[in-house]
Amino acid sequence: MGTAWTTSDGGVTAPVGFEAGAVNCGIRSEKPDVALLLSDRDAVLAGTFTSNRLAAAPVALCRERVATGVGRAVIINSGNANAATGAQGRVDADRMAQLTAEALGLAPGGVCVCSTGTIGVPMPMDKVEAGIKDVAGALSPDGGAAAARAIMTTDLVPKEIALELEIDGKPVRIGGMAKGSGMIDPNMATMLAYVTTDAAVEGAALQDMLRDAVQDSFNRITVDGDESTNDTVLMLANGAAGNTPLQPDHADWSLFVQAVRDVCGQLARMIVKDGEGATKFVTVTVRGAKNDAEARQAARAIANSMLVKTSWFGCDPNWGRIYDAVGYAGVKVDADTIEIKLDDFVAVSNGTVAGQTDLKSLEAVLQQDEFTVLVDLHLGNGRDTVYTCDCSYDYVRINSEYTT
């Protein structure tokens, strides 16, 4: 049984058998806006999607592809979300799959389509058609970095990661890329992430594992509480490493799962750190709740409170706002038992101000780039953690500048 993994350079093309590429087709600007990811053989495909009930057309397409369990390629555009585009939106998404399949000599059923950008603008299909033809000629085994840049919108930095580990004594690689934080033409912070591996993995196991990994990574982050119409995580496992297909009975299953969780967790943190206007990375943990669901509800109330987030930006140890958010979160609380800690410093114990900690210590915690807020309700065993950022002037600037 393997014991650990190492980080390597690269992203989605680090695993054997994956190529990627990127071009500009002029959807919004001159930045690369079309990315293509290709596996040289059928890959086991898994995916998780936004729960927004007005999910975009390409999300509907990807759901169908994931249901087949097999995929070869993903075509991704930035600059236009293909959301709120009615029946034409689905026609255009299908056409993107068709054009990609033709350019690569594949069946369209093997092609996933993702879009991120402005809502409610018809896809400029003439530009997209040219872009798809171009990007098919731009594929390279080193193309992961270019793809990671092409899917960016208001992201300030590309987000990629690659790990190596050993399965059945064979080297296996896992790569990933993600985008998220907002848009040059702001709409909402669509989150897209792609994980590749050359490990062989059994289909249902891959889907279950991805769902759990996403739950504990991408679903734990929040920048502003606005869930996009386009959020998508896709994972392709092409088996090029030649291992016995992984599933829960495999001796190295747990190692592989932990490595994938690490990839998802690191990509998720990269998104928060690059959150619109973010200056601080904050881990919010609620424990001692009635159950995990209530812990999550309270942690999200804190993490999405504009009053809390602006106080973090101002380095103001204003724990009263955290206390207030817990109170309106709709969870079981007892005013006499609630405890609030900022890093190692107790701000509140037994529901009221803790005498032993001075404000200067709390202020010093908030002046860091990263810190932890811990709320212990002392009522039960429920526990959950979310990752978030502060809210600065730049959040307002980025999202209020006239751009439509």
Next chain:
Amino acid sequence: MGTAWTTSDGGVTAPVGFEAGAVNCGIRSEKPDVALLLSDRDAVLAGTFTSNRLAAAPVALCRERVATGVGRAVIINSGNANAATGAQGRVDADRMAQLTAEALGLAPGGVCVCSTGTIGVPMPMDKVEAGIKDVAGALSPDGGAAAARAIMTTDLVPKEIALELEIDGKPVRIGGMAKGSGMIDPNMATMLAYVTTDAAVEGAALQDMLRDAVQDSFNRITVDGDESTNDTVLMLANGAAGNTPLQPDHADWSLFVQAVRDVCGQLARMIVKDGEGATKFVTVTVRGAKNDAEARQAARAIANSMLVKTSWFGCDPNWGRIYDAVGYAGVKVDADTIEIKLDDFVAVSNGTVAGQTDLKSLEAVLQQDEFTVLVDLHLGNGRDTVYTCDCSYDYVRINSEYTT
């Protein structure tokens, strides 16, 4: 039966038999921070309170007073919320009622106590004690305006209103004052409102009517979605007008109810217009929802979306963010039927961009100080409206400046 009412000058002391006063006792600064409202006879008392589960000590006290149905006076301080103050908080609130009762020669059971300000700081009872003694000597039949100023925190303007109408052919007055938007020492936007009337009103009827009026006014406003630990609305009806006590069978009941609703509605609008950093007043209506509750849920998701609020600030007709918020609100939606209007201009029809309205028209709507967002889901008869404001740099400034 009366037909209408007229607006008059003044606020809570406009009705016969009410006096008010205000002084500074130095809780936080030199601005007036203690207000007292007194009825010269027992008044029928009604109230509604925050649903925050960590409600402050004075809220617990007021709930008990409202349960008795009778009150004489309300003592209010700004600068300290007496929240997260443990058992001592309730001792201090009781002491404030006792001190007020002694100064006025009343029983403490007739005195309500309200606090707004910093959370988690013990009440400076020496200062408060002196303030209560002083304010009892500052009462005046014209003191409403002074009280309206003393309850302010980060409010930029005092909020008061008075109406006159006829009941049983006798003149009846209704007065009101409110505070809310944030705090100089920011915690959260505690909302306090007081409505007085010299009408005689039957107790249970007053409570039911107030609950409904609050539901359709104060409970429809949102600045940032953070519900305070201290929100309180109290109404005192002292019967000085000499009418037959009002209750639902009274011929003028409906007139009286409408007038009280007008008072609550106008005070609520004043709070939104004075919202922290607000530059625009926005009415968000959702109709065609499965039911009223879902309409409310969708309207609140729109009104509390930071992405939506910042786009309003930027005068960006970015309806995609409204569309997105409806999608994640957790209500029944159909992507093919949703319609979005900004004032009279259709932005979205049948779930996609409406061709007949140009962006310039939508932009002109957002450049106004007040406008309406209407979302019609075209699925049912559910309908609700909330009132909110945009989110500007000043919101971040007010709430991030170091002040603890």
